[in-house]
Amino acid sequence: MNSALVFAVVMAVLIPAHHLADHVVQTDADASGKAAPGWTGWRHLLTHVATYHLTVAVMLAVTVVLLDLPVSAFGLVAGIAFSAITHALLDRRWTVRLILRATGSAAFADRQTPICGMYLADQALHHACLWASALLIACL
Numbered sequence: 001m002n003s004a005l006v007f008a009v010v011m012a013v014l015i016p017a018h019h020l021a022d023h024v025v026q027t028d029a030d031a032s033g034k035a036a037p038g039w040t041g042w043r044h045l046l047t048h049v050a051t052y053h054l055t056v057a058v059m060l061a062v063t064v065v066l067l068d069l070p071v072s073a074f075g076l077v078a079g080i081a082f083s084a085i086t087h088a089l090l091d092r093r094w095t096v097r098l099i100l101r102a103t104g105s106a107a108f109a110d111r112q113t114p115i116c117g118m119y120l121a122d123q124a125l126h127h128a129c130l131w132a133s134a135l136l137i138a139c140l
Helices: 003-025 028-033 038-067 073-091 094-102 106-110 117-139
Strands: none
Touching: 003 038, 003 117, 028 038, 038 073, 073 094, 073 117, 094 106, 094 117, 106 117
16 A cells, blocks of 8 residues: 555544544533643643544554554654644644734634634644644655
């Protein structure tokens, strides 16, 4: 199986794993507290990142085993580590706001209705990072 096919399968797992972990597994307390200052914010963030990546790891492991995907342990660790680091950085929220300001979208960052600009940008950035994680998993 070539790396392009492995990449496609891994992406097909990471996207639903992301939505499950970010929107179902994540608790209300972690969602509202992960950007708070100090230890409280970091505790909620680290709990969320841990439960998120446990969900991702389980879904990837099941897929790798059942489909006999040729992925290396190094690639899996690199992809999941990249995802964990970027997920944590993005979920502190200031990074998303900084990116939106840098790209000329400060007003979008502040928009709450009819859509939440910060949420949509956060999700887009997470998906872009998952793309990079899938490349790491497929290519290393």
